[in-house]
Amino acid sequence: MNDRHEQWQAAERLALTLIEGGLQRMSARTLAVFLFTDQESVTAGEIADRLEASAGSVSGAIKSLLTVGLIERLPAPGSRREHYRLRDDAWATLFTSQNTVIQAMLQAAAAGIAATETGDPAHQRLTQMRAFYAFLLGELPALLNRWHQQNT
Structure with missing residues (x-):
């Protein structure tokens, strides 16, 4: 088993914990992608591919995470897609919201x-x-x- 596979298993376990704590399933899984990605930012399409989920469900999860302040949109010059990342101060922002x-x-x-x-x-x-x-x-x-x- 490679390290990346182990990381994504840990991400799914984290998502399950978040779900048990009351977060919606797709929002929890999407948040896990943001926490475990090795990329600076991700697109909705990349999240959908990673989670093998529909674009609509990922879009709803992103909207939810944006609303509570956990993630933010990033400028992506030259890209036609929206890019997102976990906010640097995500947890304090969430608590404040x-x-x-x-x-x-x-x-x-x-x-x-x-x-x-x-x-x-x-x-x-x-x-x-x-x-x-x-x-x-x-x-x-x-x-x-x-x-x-x-x-x-």
Whole structure:
């Protein structure tokens, strides 16, 4: 077995782990390609070939990964195809983009609190939910700042 074959097996295992963690199957497999490629950038066609997947499913996965900030488009002078790569600061970017999820959770908790009575157990659970997400949102900037200081 060659090293490249072992790397792609590891990529598929990583994709399975990401799927178990809640990522869509094709997004997980596409992210694994970005993590394990030895190329500076890849095209959607190259990903589709590597994964033996349809262009449409790869296109959806790329859009998803672009939306959360894990990958970025690169200029490719002379090429008619879009080129993509994993962002240098992908993981911090992903975590930062999750602030929109935290904001949505805060809003949902607030709406639930407004719709319940003070002594209601649901009201208490929703109040705790709102307090947790407010705490988390307040801690994220300092956490990301420490991460950047440690990794620069």
